Each structure stands twice: as structure tokens, then as C-alpha cells.
Amino acid sequence: MTDRTPLMAGNWKMNLDHLQATHLVQKLDWSLRDARHDFAAVEVVVLPPYTDLRSVQTLVQGDKLELGYGAQDLSQHDSGAYTGEISGAFLAKLGCSYVAVGHSERRQLHGETDELVAAKTRAALKHELVPIVCVGEPLEVRQAGEHVAHVLAQVDAVLTGLDASTVSGLVIAYEPVWAIGTGEVATPADAQEVCSAIRTRVAELSTGDSADAVRLLYGGSVKPGNVASIMAEEDVDGALVGGASISVEDFAAICRYQQHVGG
Numbered sequence: 650m651t652d653r654t655p656l657m658a659g660n661w662k663m664n665l666d667h668l669q670a671t672h673l674v675q676k677l678d679w680s681l682r683d684a685r686h687d688f689a690a691v692e693v694v695v696l697p698p699y700t701d702l703r704s705v706q707t708l709v710q711g712d713k714l715e716l717g718y719g720a721q722d723l724s725q726h727d728s729g730a731y732t733g734e735i736s737g738a739f740l741a742k743l744g745c746s747y748v749a750v751g752h753s754e755r756r757q758l759h760g761e762t763d764e765l766v767a768a769k770t771r772a773a774l775k776h777e778l779v780p781i782v783c784v785g786e787p788l789e790v791r792q793a794g795e796h797v798a799h800v801l802a803q804v805d806a807v808l809t810g811l812d813a814s815t816v817s818g819l820v821i822a823y824e825p826v827w828a829i830g831t832g833e834v835a836t837p838a839d840a841q842e843v844c845s846a847i848r849t850r851v852a853e854l855s856t857g858d859s860a861d862a863v864r865l866l867y868g869g870s871v872k873p874g875n876v877a878s879i880m881a882e883e884d885v886d887g888a889l890v891g892g893a894s895i896s897v898e899d900f901a902a903i904c905r906y907q908q909h910v911g912g
């Protein structure tokens with residue numbers, strides 16, 4: 650039995666300004682502490698918009714909160730004439746520990762390619778940020794029964810450009826596009842099928858115990874009522890939560906999913 654610490658990450662997307670962010674993080678911390686949440690047993694991370702990060706840093710570091718935080722994207726470049734871009738170095742300086750890369754909304758709305766996602770993953774690792782690499786198939790690919798091949802091609806594009814020894818430091822999030830923000834959740838078996846295929850591919854493309862160590866998240870309409878059954882799957886190590894992560898009550902309940910397991 651491998652020992653992978655479950656990770657609950659809240660992707661706020663383009664929601665909550667820096668004042669609202671401070672409020673939510675404070676309330677989330679209170680709610681989890683009230684429930685005696687063991688942060689070492691289930692890691693909790695928020696991914697606010699860039700403009701919130703300094704406020705979140707001040708709160709987390711000032712009050713010594715156990716919540717982690719990170720960004721929703723980064724540039725593949727370190728610095729220079731890239732108007733509007735944010736470098737991994739800046740995020741590291743703000744105390745971020747995680748950064749999402751290749752979210753399907755970035756791939757779809759901003760034309761991010763597998764090559765760009767791979768470059769961003771390398772940039773994150775260079776700045777000692779844990780990349781949460783997002784992969785997932787659109788509906789028509791799922792309907793054609795080609796979802797596993799589609800996702801593995803996305804995984805290959807990232808892993809083949811990495812030093813094999815760094816792979817264990819990744820988090821990979823399987824987010825079927827048809828389940829994002831739709832209320833349409835993949836079944837636990839759907840999540841397990843793809844996560845297990847990803848772990849097998851990681852084993853083929855990495856060294857040592859990377860495949861055992863790498864954490865795989867499921868994302869797509871995760872709610873308090875469905876998280877426990879998804880987390881019960883062997884290869885699912887956490888959730889990447891969108892809509893429900895901007896509700897303190899819902900996200901705290903998701904982080905405490907274990908209380909719904911086994912009664």
C-alpha cells in the first residue's frame with residue numbers, strides 16, 4: 650500500500666477579488682480547525698487569481714495557517730518582454746507551492762498546446778513549484794471511446810520532456826472536459842479507469858517509485874455528496890475542485906470527505 654497524502658485543491662478560476670479571497674481563506678481555516686482537520690493527513694490548497702496571491706500570502710504566513718496556496722497558470726518564460734505574463738519566479742517569491750498548468754479552459758480558450766503545457770510544467774519545476782498538470786478529454790472523444798488514448802497522449806507530451814527523476818514531484822489532474830462546471834460528474838469507475846492508465850504510463854516513463862509517488866486528482870463537478878465515492882478509488886489521490894471551492898461550507902466538507910467514508 651502506497652502512502653500518498655490526499656490533496657484537495659480549490660481552483661477558484663476568475664472568482665473573488667483580494668478582499669473576498671482574504672475572507673474566504675480565513676473562514677475556510679476556521680471551519681477546518683473547528684472540525685479538527687488534520688492538514689498532514691489531507692492536504693488543502695487554494696488556487697486564487699494572481700491578484701489575490703499577495704493577500705493570501707500575508708494571511709497564511711502571518712497567521713501561520715496550514716493551508717497551501719498557488720496559482721492557476723504561469724508563463725513558460727522567466728522574465729522579459731512578455732506583456733501580461735506571470736513568471737514562476739514571481740509565484741515562488743509569493744510563497745506559492747503549487748501551480749496549475751494546462752487547465753482545459755486555458756487549452757480551449759487560450760489555445761494552449763501540449764507543447765506549451767510541457768514548457769510550463771518545466772518552468773514550474775525549475776522554480777520549485779509543484780505543477781498540477783491538467784489533462785482530460787472532450788465529450789466527443791469520450792463518446793468515440795478514445796478517452797484513455799487522448800489523455801495518455803497529453804500525459805506523454807509533458808513527461809517525455811522531463812528528467813525522469815522529477816516526475817514523482819508532479820500532480821496530474823484528470824478533468825474530463827464534459828464534467829467541468831456541468832454538474833455531470835464522471836463515475837468513480839470512470840475516474841479510476843483513467844487514473845490507473847495514467848499511473849501505468851508514469852511507471853513506463855519514469856524511474857524508481859515515481860508512479861507510486863505521483864498524486865493523481867480527479868476534477869469535474871466534485872461536490873460534498875460525491876467526493877467520498879471518488880476518493881475510494883485506488884488511483885485517485887485527491888480532487889481539483891472548481892465551483893464548490895468558492896463556498897467555504899462545500900469545500901470544507903470536501904476536504905473532510907473521510908468523515909463520510911465507512912460511516
Ligand SMILES: O=C(CO)COP(=O)(O)O
Binds near residue numbers: 752869871889892
Ligand atoms: O475545472 C475544474 C477544476 O479545475 C472543475 O470545475 P467544477 O468543479 O466547477 O466542475
